[in-house]
Amino acid sequence: MTAKLWGGRFTKKAESWVDAFGASIGFDKELVNEDIEGSMAHIKMLGKCGIVPKEDVEKILTGLTVIKERAEKGELEYNVQNEDIHLNIEKFLIDEIGEVGGKLHTGRSRNDQVATDMHLYLRNQVNEIMVSIKHLQEALLGQAKQHVETIIPGYTHMQRAQPVSFAHHLMAYFWMLERDYERYEESIKRINISPLGAGALAGTTFPIDRAFTAELLGFDGIYENSMDAVSDRDFIIEFLSNSSMLMMHLSRLCEEIILWSSQEFQFIELDDAFATGSSIMPQKKNPDMAELIRGKTGRVYGSLFSLLTTLKGLPLSYNKDMQEDKEGMFDTVHTVKGSLQIFAGMIETMKVLDNNMEKATNEDFSNATELADYLASKGMPFRAAHEVVGKLVLHCIQNNKFLLDLSMAEFKEASELFEDDIYHVLEPKTVVARRNSAGGTGFNQVKEAIVKAESIINKK
Numbered sequence: 001m002t003a004k005l006w007g008g009r010f011t012k013k014a015e016s017w018v019d020a021f022g023a024s025i026g027f028d029k030e031l032v033n034e035d036i037e038g039s040m041a042h043i044k045m046l047g048k049c050g051i052v053p054k055e056d057v058e059k060i061l062t063g064l065t066v067i068k069e070r071a072e073k074g075e076l077e078y079n080v081q082n083e084d085i086h087l088n089i090e091k092f093l094i095d096e097i098g099e100v101g102g103k104l105h106t107g108r109s110r111n112d113q114v115a116t117d118m119h120l121y122l123r124n125q126v127n128e129i130m131v132s133i134k135h136l137q138e139a140l141l142g143q144a145k146q147h148v149e150t151i152i153p154g155y156t157h158m159q160r161a162q163p164v165s166f167a168h169h170l171m172a173y174f175w176m177l178e179r180d181y182e183r184y185e186e187s188i189k190r191i192n193i194s195p196l197g198a199g200a201l202a203g204t205t206f207p208i209d210r211a212f213t214a215e216l217l218g219f220d221g222i223y224e225n226s227m228d229a230v231s232d233r234d235f236i237i238e239f240l241s242n243s244s245m246l247m248m249h250l251s252r253l254c255e256e257i258i259l260w261s262s263q264e265f266q267f268i269e270l271d272d273a274f275a276t277g278s279s280i281m282p283q284k285k286n287p288d289m290a291e292l293i294r295g296k297t298g299r300v301y302g303s304l305f306s307l308l309t310t311l312k313g314l315p316l317s318y319n320k321d322m323q324e325d326k327e328g329m330f331d332t333v334h335t336v337k338g339s340l341q342i343f344a345g346m347i348e349t350m351k352v353l354d355n356n357m358e359k360a361t362n363e364d365f366s367n368a369t370e371l372a373d374y375l376a377s378k379g380m381p382f383r384a385a386h387e388v389v390g391k392l393v394l395h396c397i398q399n400n401k402f403l404l405d406l407s408m409a410e411f412k413e414a415s416e417l418f419e420d421d422i423y424h425v426l427e428p429k430t431v432v433a434r435r436n437s438a439g440g441t442g443f444n445q446v447k448e449a450i451v452k453a454e455s456i457i458n459k460k
Contacts, residue, residue: 303328
């Protein structure tokens with residue numbers, strides 16, 4: 001059985017199943033690059049401060065470079081008895097260059113080491129996620145530019161409410177994603193802080209230079225309190241929270257895509273690459289990717305609440321419970337990145353069935369508000385106009401008609417204020433075009449929103 005690198009105080013070895021239960025190497029090996037990067041900065045600092053001789057520093061750096069190359073080639077065989085990525089790397093290093101490799105751990109603890117790894121990891125991943133959000137925004141913009149004057153029923157309570165530009169509907173998600181992007185971007189200032197050198201919880205007696213390692217690793221500064229440095233997981237909770245909100249937004253659009261692609265709506269058709277068939281029903285084309293993303297939202301929520309629950313009763317500073325911070329973080333990173341990549345392709349390639357959308361807006365009462373506004377603009381109190389239009393809609397329902405099917409005599413019977421121009425006013429495109437208040441669905445407003453959105457994208 002391999003001797004523990006920390007085992008000097010112990011007289012009895014743990015059973016292998018106990019080692020397996022306590023080990024994190026099965027998942028924290030994902031931090032291998034960050035662990036080596038942090039170790040390289042640490043040993044350079046030890047050399048600069050005269051804590052480790054320069055010749056030993058060079059040997060350790062050479063050894064770490066070899067291990068990094070082996071990691072990139074997938075040649076490292078991790079041992080569960082070495083528990084985690086940190087001890088595995090240290091063992092590889094000692095095997096590679098001899099006992100001098102043990103000097104690497106001078107002036108640090110696994111507590112500040114793992115915290116550093118996760119800060120580095122999340123900084124890299126959040127930046128990649130932001131790039132993927134941008135790509136999805138570009139996909140939405142691409143469809144929006146083609147469909148400014150494509151009309152779709154707008155819904156409230158899942159009942160047809162008012163016609164809107166399809167581009168306007170898609171752009172609502174662009175702005176949701178923009179807020180997601182900003183939240184991730186803003187969180188980097190809390191991610192990009194260095195805990196390295198905080199030690200186990202109280203700092204170290206060695207004359208280290210924490211600012212130097214922070215600079216080498218590209219951090220903006222250091223944690224001001226060593227106990228906070230090793231016990232803080234706020235930055236992971238914030239990442240999980242931001243990711244939960246992003247996935248919620250994606251899930252909402254998934255739900256609409258699922259509805260729009262159904263036989264009942266027939267507003268869009270998904271590319272075959274983002275749909276599957278049925279093992280028994282040959283006619284089926286299932287929106288599986290949208291359903292999966294909608295489903296995966298739950299696991300991201302679960303990771304957030306899991307970590308919040310883990311941390312809620314922990315005293316300062318480090319506790320083994322905190323080993324549970326990693327799997328949910330890793331899983332969320334992979335889930336979010338995969339979902340964004342799939343979504344961008346799904347939006348770019350979906351076919352918009354604009355004729356079906358137009359037909360839907362001509363065969364409903366989503367233009368009824370226009371009638372009430374028309375009467376109100378001619379002096380009738382809006383509440384009275386609301387009553388008049390409500391009765392007209394009831395008349396249409398009872399006679400299997402829509403508002404544009406009504407004769408002028410029927411309009412006049414409801415109110416003498418109606419004139420021949422009412423037919424133009426009730427046209428779906430007219431209804432949409434006239435809503436030119438700031439942020440509205442009017443075509444000019446939508447075009448301005450697209451220009452503004454493109455400007456935002458070009459600055460990223």
